[in-house]
Amino acid sequence: MPAHGAELIWTARDDEDFLAGRYSRRHEIRFDGGASLAGSSSPSVVRPPLSDPTAADPEEMFVASIASCHMLWFLDYARRAGVLVRAYRDAPFGEMAKNAEGRTAVVAVTLRPHVDCDADRARLEELHHKAHEACFIANSVTSDVRVEPVFEIART
Numbered sequence: 001m002p003a004h005g006a007e008l009i010w011t012a013r014d015d016e017d018f019l020a021g022r023y024s025r026r027h028e029i030r031f032d033g034g035a036s037l038a039g040s041s042s043p044s045v046v047r048p049p050l051s052d053p054t055a056a057d058p059e060e061m062f063v064a065s066i067a068s069c070h071m072l073w074f075l076d077y078a079r080r081a082g083v084l085v086r087a088y089r090d091a092p093f094g095e096m097a098k099n100a101e102g103r104t105a106v107v108a109v110t111l112r113p114h115v116d117c118d119a120d121r122a123r124l125e126e127l128h129h130k131a132h133e134a135c136f137i138a139n140s141v142t143s144d145v146r147v148e149p150v151f152e153i154a155r156t
Helices: 058-080 121-134
Strands: 006-009 027-031 036-039 085-089 093-098 104-111 114-117 144-147
Touching: 058 085, 058 093, 058 104, 058 114, 058 121, 121 144
Parallel strands: 104 144
Antiparallel strands: 006 027, 027 036, 085 114, 093 104
16 A cells, blocks of 8 residues: 655744744645645644744645545546536535544534536435545544535526
């Protein structure tokens, strides 16, 4: 089985008091293929300026990774089924709460995919179900992952 990794880079700044907790949480995340993005703690956990609201926080990346995995499987299953997909968008969100052990966790992730294609509702639901079952990330977490497709009436 393949392995996946990333590199995280954080450096203390001379004008910060690390031991007192007054240091920036902003860091760089580099991925295998060369992509790089700014990371930080969530501003809801560590207030700015010690966090960077413009950077991706771990909870956002967690939610995005589930949504991305689902989308990639959906597109593959749609292709295999001969369903032409013109566009796909999602606005996933994660719910933070105490889990069964009393720890703060992302307890639920809701995907709300909107797919522009010619398939009917039943076919789309089937494809989303197959994608959800196949998603490596959804299969790896204890969070409740919900898929709630958004349907529109087809234009004529």
